Amino acid sequence: MAKTAFIFPGQGSQAPGMGKGLYESSALARKVFSLASEALGIDVAGLCFDGDAAELARTQNAQPAILTVSIAALEAAKEGGALSPVDGLGVADPRDAAFCAGHSLGEFTALVAAGALRLEDAVRVVQERGRLMAEAGSLRPGGMAAVLGLPAEEVARVCEAVRGGDVLAPANLNCPGQVVISGDEKAVERAAGPLKEAGAKRVIPLKVSGAFHTKLMAPARDGLADVLSQVELLPAAIPVVANATAAPRSSPEDIRELLLRQLTSPVLWEAGVRFMAGEGVGRFVEFGGKVVSGLVQKTLPEAAVASVVELGDVAALAVR
Numbered sequence: 001m002a003k004t005a006f007i008f009p010g011q012g013s014q015a016p017g018m019g020k021g022l023y024e025s026s027a028l029a030r031k032v033f034s035l036a037s038e039a040l041g042i043d044v045a046g047l048c049f050d051g052d053a054a055e056l057a058r059t060q061n062a063q064p065a066i067l068t069v070s071i072a073a074l075e076a077a078k079e080g081g082a083l084s085p086v087d088g089l090g091v092a093d094p095r096d097a098a099f100c101a102g103h104s105l106g107e108f109t110a111l112v113a114a115g116a117l118r119l120e121d122a123v124r125v126v127q128e129r130g131r132l133m134a135e136a137g138s139l140r141p142g143g144m145a146a147v148l149g150l151p152a153e154e155v156a157r158v159c160e161a162v163r164g165g166d167v168l169a170p171a172n173l174n175c176p177g178q179v180v181i182s183g184d185e186k187a188v189e190r191a192a193g194p195l196k197e198a199g200a201k202r203v204i205p206l207k208v209s210g211a212f213h214t215k216l217m218a219p220a221r222d223g224l225a226d227v228l229s230q231v232e233l234l235p236a237a238i239p240v241v242a243n244a245t246a247a248p249r250s251s252p253e254d255i256r257e258l259l260l261r262q263l264t265s266p267v268l269w270e271a272g273v274r275f276m277a278g279e280g281v282g283r284f285v286e287f288g289g290k291v292v293s294g295l296v297q298k299t300l301p302e303a304a305v306a307s308v309v310e311l312g313d314v315a316a317l318a319v320r
Contacts, residue, residue: 002282002304006092006238007296008070008102008109009289010267011130012206014062018309019069019288020049025311028075032089032119036068039120040127044068059209060130063105064123070109070288071119073308077287080314090119094238097285099248099276101241103292104172104213104267105129107259113287114236116255121231128227132220133263137210139219143188144171144208147179149201152270155179158194163187171213172267175298182211217263224263228256246271273299285317 022029023045036044047056048065056062071090077083084093092100092113102110108126111117117125147155152173159168159181168183168191181188181195188211192203210216233255239248244261246268273284273296283304286293290307297305306317 003098003280004096004283004285005099005101005241005276005281006074006097006110006113007100007284007286007292008106008113009066009286009291010102010104010106011059011062011066011208013289013291014056014066016049016051016053016056018048018065019045019072021310022069022072022076023049026072026076026079028079028089029072032068032072032075035089035120036064036123039123040064044123057207058130059134060127063126063130066105066288067109067112067123067126070106071112073287073313074113076311077308077314077317080311080318082308082314082318088115091115092238097238098279098281099241100236100238101272101276102243103269103295104243104262106292107240107243107262109288110240111233111236111255114238114240116234116236116240116250116252117231125224125227125231129220129224132223133212133217134209136217136219137208140211140216141185142167142183142211142214142216143185144180144182144206144212145188145192146202146204146206147181147195147200148204149177150179150195150199151177152179154198155181155195155200158191158198159183162191162194167211167214167216169214170266171211172269173271174267174269175273175295176270178295178298180206182214183216184211213262213264213266215264221260221263225260228259241272241276243267243269243272246275248275269295270299277303
């Protein structure tokens with residue numbers, strides 16, 4: 001029987017109203033929102049349900065909001081009988097999942113699900129992570145763009161050819177034919193033409209506050225190290241596949257080091273998915289969104305993929 005992996009979305013998956021259906025239908029989901037709000041000193045439900053899109057998209061808001069919604073979806077699935085009802089808010093049962101993984105911000109959510117990071121600590125850490133990333137972006141403005149229809153090796157070649165003295169590199173290797181580049185604003189703009197000439201079908205600028213997952217995020221690393229030093233990390237009960245290495249880690253020391261490395265390293269999402277498939281995973285369940293499960297489907301068309309976003313998704317998961 002194929003193994004299951006739990007996966008979690010990153011920044012960019014936010015949308016006004018997200019999580020509202022789960023909040024209204026699940027007492028455990030409401031508890032997640034309550035704990036997150038108490039930890040942050042803000043009304044997370046109000047931010048998700050009633051805030052405008054621009055406010056929700058701010059990096060320091062989007063990151064804790066997405067994490068909260070993802071864990072609320074996990075808890076709703078427990079309450080609805082689709083998952084084992086283990087103790088520990090936001091924690092998954094190792095019998096339900098062989099691996100956890102998350103895209104960028106989602107790696108923190110995966111650590112909560114794996115029992116390595118407390119929910120209340122996680123929302124505080126990612127709020128500060130978001131603030132630090134936005135601050136680094138203001139120090140040296142950067143941009144990102146999604147490149148569609150061009151192999152990763154060719155994207156890397158074009159970046160090297162056009163970067164000059166600027167920073168420009170692949171930042172998210174998402175799935176076959178989808179790579180996100182990141183770097184100095186002018187370099188990202190300059191790369192669009194050569195990438196299309198090389199065969200890219202589209203080059204789509206992304207609305208972000210900096211050049212994420214490049215060395216331009218180095219100023220945020222020291223601040224994040226300080227934040228993480230004040231947080232207790234536990235051995236992961238479920239191996240978490242790291243973005244920076246596409247390999248699992250479980251020890252607190254490795255977790256801390258790789259979360260820091262992730263800020264300035266590319267997200268090796270496709271490689272991580274293929275690693276899990278090689279370990280026998282044939283089913284991927286995304287909690288809180290549909291973006292990363294879509295990337296899995298493009299990487300492994302034969303894989304079984306599900307997402308939990310609304311109450312009906314919980315019911316469908318329960319009859320797997």
